Amino acid sequence: MTSLFTPTSPQKNTAIVLGVTGNLTFALGVVLKTLKRHNAKLLERADVIVYYQNMDEACRKALNDILPCRFEYYRFPHMEGLRPQALRDYGEMTFVRYECFRFLQQYEYVLWLDADILIQNDISGMLAQIPHGIGFRREYYDERVRMNFTHDIPGYKMDAPHFNVGIMTASHHLPADRNAMADWCYQKTAEITKSLIFPDQGILLLMCQHFGIDIDSLDEKYNCEARRKASVLKDAAIVHAVGHRKFWKYYYFDEWFQTYKEWVKQTGIVCENNFPILRKLGLLKYPLFQVAPNPGKHPIKFGTYLLKALLRRKY
Numbered sequence: 435m436t437s438l439f440t441p442t443s444p445q446k447n448t449a450i451v452l453g454v455t456g457n458l459t460f461a462l463g464v465v466l467k468t469l470k471r472h473n474a475k476l477l478e479r480a481d482v483i484v485y486y487q488n489m490d491e492a493c494r495k496a497l498n499d500i501l502p503c504r505f506e507y508y509r510f511p512h513m514e515g516l517r518p519q520a521l522r523d524y525g526e527m528t529f530v531r532y533e534c535f536r537f538l539q540q541y542e543y544v545l546w547l548d549a550d551i552l553i554q555n556d557i558s559g560m561l562a563q564i565p566h567g568i569g570f571r572r573e574y575y576d577e578r579v580r581m582n583f584t585h586d587i588p589g590y591k592m593d594a595p596h597f598n599v600g601i602m603t604a605s606h607h608l609p610a611d612r613n614a615m616a617d618w619c620y621q622k623t624a625e626i627t628k629s630l631i632f633p634d635q636g637i638l639l640l641m642c643q644h645f646g647i648d649i650d651s652l653d654e655k656y657n658c659e660a661r662r663k664a665s666v667l668k669d670a671a672i673v674h675a676v677g678h679r680k681f682w683k684y685y686y687f688d689e690w691f692q693t694y695k696e697w698v699k700q701t702g703i704v705c706e707n708n709f710p711i712l713r714k715l716g717l718l719k720y721p722l723f724q725v726a727p728n729p730g731k732h733p734i735k736f737g738t739y740l741l742k743a744l745l746r747r748k749y
Contacts, residue, residue: 438506439540441481448480448561449537449544453508453530456489459497460705461549461682463697464690466500468553472671476558477501480545483537485530496701508533511620528634531602532619538604538612546602547672550680552660552690555671560603560656567608568642569650570597571657582636583629590643597649599635600674601657610645618644660685664749682725683707684735686742687749695721 441447450469454462462484470477482501485508486494494505510526537544543561547553563569573596580592608615619637622644623630630636642649658670660679667673675681681690682705698704698721705724717723722743729736741747 438483438504439537441540442504445479446481447542448476449483449534449541450480451483451485451530451534451537451544451546452549453485453527454489454549455487455525455527456493457706458549459489459493459703460694460697461680462497463500463701463703464681464693465547465549465551465553466497466503467693467697468689469547469557470501472553472555473557476556481541485527485533487527493703496703499700511624529620529623531599531634531638532616534602534604535608535612535615535619538606538608542606544604546599548600548674550675551601552673552675552681552687553671554673554689555655557656557671559671560601560652561605563652563656564603564605564650565607566648566650567606568602568604568647569652570599570602570638571654572596572651573598574659579636579639582632582639583626584631585629587626587629587640590640594639594643595649597635597639597651598657598674598676599638600676601652601672602638603652608645608647610647615641615645660687667749683727685749686739686747688742688746689748691721691725691743694725698724 452462452465482503483506484497484503485506487508497503508527508530510529531546534544534546560569577596578592579590579594579596580586581596586592619641622640623633623637655670656672657674658667658672660673660675660681673687675685679685681687707718707724709728709730711729712718712723712726727735727739
């Protein structure tokens with residue numbers, strides 16, 4: 435058992451785990467700032483663990499200045515076999531999720547957070563929603579597990595309900611050995627790698643079937659997609675910008691942007707944006723344009739973004 439998996443103090447019973455590459459340091463900075471802003475009580479009993487790649491010491495220090503973090507370099511062992519599209523769309527950091535189960539050897543709870551989220555309220559309630567030991571949000575539509583694969587995987591219920599694993603919470607009440615669960619995920623990924631579309635998501639759902647674990651459904655407010663209507667978003671504890679539509683270069687969410695602007699002022703670490711029009715006009719020195727949609731390809735979206743920023747619209 436490495437020190438990484440050992441709580442920093444007796445009252446720390448929860449591990450909050452995140453994973454990010456250096457070019458998304460700014461996004462993780464927003465996550466940590468909003469986590470700190472809205473979840474003081476949770477952080478009193480939680481350690482924050484960040485798995486990373488291509489992140490220099492200055493970036494790690496900037497994150498650690500927001501919240502004390504434990505950093506661990508990550509390398510996924512099966513990259514060479516992944517389907518090219520899955521590799522391009524997701525990269526290896528998406529598999530950090532598998533490591534979460536190892537923390538349950540020493541922590542009572544583990545909470546995985548994606549970096550493309552806005553935390554706008556208390557999220558601790560989700561820890562009480564997993565009587566069977568693991569929870570994800572059920573997908574909005576009548577989707578099935580098979581959507582994660584190029585074809586049905588023999589021996590599994592491919593018509594089982596589908597869940598979004600971008601936010602995951604698990605507890606030490608899981609019936610299986612925690613290290614065995616993590617190891618199985620890696621082994622199964624290597625075994626069926628060419629069949630994966632949404633790679634880690636499909637593997638985690640199969641893992642629950644393999645170990646006979648019933649998945650608990652988290653409330654939508656703990657993983658509310660950013661495309662939902664404002665009346666739903668305002669009650670969300672976590673807004674999740676799933677897919678290619680991110681808070682940067684697509685949406686305007688006021689708390690996310692104001693937090694990003696605060697981050698840039700404090701650290702000078704910005705979102706990389708090379709849209710030619712903005713670069714030519716010299717606008718990329720301003721945070722508003724660093725995270726703006728591409729005006730060349732999406733002029734209406736760009737105009738809407740600027741209008742919402744001007745009016746300080748929440749969503």
